[in-house]
Amino acid sequence: MTLSLAGKTFVVMGVANKRSIAWGIARSLHNSGARLIFTYAGERLEKNVRELADTLEGQDAFILPCDITKDEEIEKCFATIKEEVGTIHGLAHCIAFANKEDLAGEFVDTSRDGFLLAHNISSYSLTAVAKAAKELMTEGGSIVTMTYLGGERVVTNYNVMGVAKASLDASVRYLAADLGKHGIRINSISAGPIRTLAAKGINDFNSILKEIEEKAPLRRTTTQEEVGDTAVFLFSDMSRGITGENIHVDSGYHILA
Numbered sequence: 001m002t003l004s005l006a007g008k009t010f011v012v013m014g015v016a017n018k019r020s021i022a023w024g025i026a027r028s029l030h031n032s033g034a035r036l037i038f039t040y041a042g043e044r045l046e047k048n049v050r051e052l053a054d055t056l057e058g059q060d061a062f063i064l065p066c067d068i069t070k071d072e073e074i075e076k077c078f079a080t081i082k083e084e085v086g087t088i089h090g091l092a093h094c095i096a097f098a099n100k101e102d103l104a105g106e107f108v109d110t111s112r113d114g115f116l117l118a119h120n121i122s123s124y125s126l127t128a129v130a131k132a133a134k135e136l137m138t139e140g141g142s143i144v145t146m147t148y149l150g151g152e153r154v155v156t157n158y159n160v161m162g163v164a165k166a167s168l169d170a171s172v173r174y175l176a177a178d179l180g181k182h183g184i185r186i187n188s189i190s191a192g193p194i195r196t197l198a199a200k201g202i203n204d205f206n207s208i209l210k211e212i213e214e215k216a217p218l219r220r221t222t223t224q225e226e227v228g229d230t231a232v233f234l235f236s237d238m239s240r241g242i243t244g245e246n247i248h249v250d251s252g253y254h255i256l257a
């Protein structure tokens, strides 16, 4: 058993720029010998993803759009991937969104639309994508999604995204129960805060980073690289006995009261 992913193909969903967690996962996958397929949402990101993919030596990345809020788009995206490569061996789901006004103030004030939007993009999209990807995982596979501590306990300002992550975390367990018989594992990585484009939507983000540097057991914040390396472990045979699990890559912060 090795961490090598040579000869295997993985779909990475959610690269926005070089600071994205999805890009950290893509780089670790590439360094482990994987072939990569990138999907992005919104034409304006295609150039970013192409430029980043071109920096991966010897990687012949396939890049295509996928708006995960539309079932027909997901179907078309995976039909295209099936034509291009036939079989995939794993998928990284690094997609979430909530309206900025729902990431501040009090959770009790969340609108119905804001609640549904956050759950549609940040939680249901995993189930929709897993259903489509399952058909291409003819040799089994491994799915990894990104979650956060705010789905396990109250983190100020995380609000509706925390409730959506709780839904995502439960989805990982129910999907693991369904997909195991097809040789498909599904797990989550709970990453400590990283300064990404998404983090710009979080009020007072800097104070959280400072608190982590002062209090986390490892006394430092989390990097895209270490999240990427844990993803490679979850995509590799080294984690063949693990499904429905969540691994905290957060310098140990979650163990503190």
Ligand SMILES: CCCCCCc1ccc(Oc2ccc(Oc3cccc(O)n3)cc2)c(O)c1
Pocket: 096, 097, 098, 099, 100, 103, 147, 148, 150, 155, 156, 157, 158, 161, 192, 193, 194, 197, 198, 199, 200, 201, 202, 205, 208
């Ligand atoms: C108050 C919590 C501090 C630590 C938050 C760590 C974290 C950072 C980014 C995370 O990902 C998102 C993704 C989308 C998102 O919604 C956004 C992002 C930017 C603008 C906007 O209007 N919505 C909020 C967080 C995430 O789930 C968790």
